[in-house]
Amino acid sequence: MDVILIMAMTADGKIARNSMELIDWTGKADKKYFVEKTKEIGVMIMGSKTFDTIAKILPGRKSIVMTRDKTRTSNHPDLVFTDKSAEEILMDLENQGFASAALIGGSMINSVFMEKQLIDYIHVTVVPRIFGKGLSLFDMSFDVTLDLEDTRIIEDGCIVLKYKVK
Numbered sequence: 001m002d003v004i005l006i007m008a009m010t011a012d013g014k015i016a017r018n019s020m021e022l023i024d025w026t027g028k029a030d031k032k033y034f035v036e037k038t039k040e041i042g043v044m045i046m047g048s049k050t051f052d053t054i055a056k057i058l059p060g061r062k063s064i065v066m067t068r069d070k071t072r073t074s075n076h077p078d079l080v081f082t083d084k085s086a087e088e089i090l091m092d093l094e095n096q097g098f099a100s101a102a103l104i105g106g107s108m109i110n111s112v113f114m115e116k117q118l119i120d121y122i123h124v125t126v127v128p129r130i131f132g133k134g135l136s137l138f139d140m141s142f143d144v145t146l147d148l149e150d151t152r153i154i155e156d157g158c159i160v161l162k163y164k165v166k
């Protein structure tokens with residue numbers, strides 16, 4: 001199963017100014033790319049803080065929300081709260097017939113997957129903005145080498161960089 005990290009970041013490498021910030025600053029073209037790609041993949045894995053900033057079920061794809069808070073539950077088939085490990089989540093998805101999964105943040109959950117070397121591809125939209133301080137793609141120290149597979153200029157001055165993790 002391929003795990004594709006799909007994120008937007010500022011030109012200075014920030015994904016948000018703080019953990020509660022809404023992801024409403026990336027522009028229409030990036031949003032379109034995100035919706036198309038995640039619908040094509042069919043399933044998104046995210047941390048609870050990222051889900052709280054989205055605060056709704058995104059239609060047309062499954063959301064797996066990682067949390068250790070057992071009081072968080074859902075009756076909707078497309079929204080699952082789980083305290084399972086990254087490996088268990090991927091195994092479950094594979095058993096459900098998914099060929100790949102979109103990992104969509106935030107910094108903490110991205111690091112959980114990177115630490116376990118479970119990320120295969122990274123798609124980053126570079127948005128022409130600067131935040132200065134804030135959260136990065138990861139909140140841990142890594143030394144990972146990437147292969148650049150594709151670059152695409154989309155609207156709003158954004159560039160999508162597609163990497164394969166070596």
Ligand SMILES: NC(=O)c1ccc[n+]([C@@H]2O[C@H](COP(=O)([O-])OP(=O)(O)OC[C@H]3O[C@@H](n4cnc5c(N)ncnc54)[C@H](OP(=O)(O)O)[C@@H]3O)[C@@H](O)[C@H]2O)c1
Pocket residue numbers: 006007008009014015016017018019020021022023046047048049050051053066067068069082083084104105106107108109110112135139
């Ligand atoms: N620019 C972008 O593309 C983009 C994309 C996504 C998010 N973001 C931004 O990122 C920010 C949120 O990122 P974040 O790093 O603060 O939080 P996060 O990664 O979204 O969520 C962290 C939470 O995940 C849960 N968690 C962490 N490790 C876990 C594990 N091993 N097992 C189960 N649950 C675990 C914990 O939830 P509990 O406390 O509930 O246990 C933890 O508080 C927001 O500002 C959002 O806007 C930006």
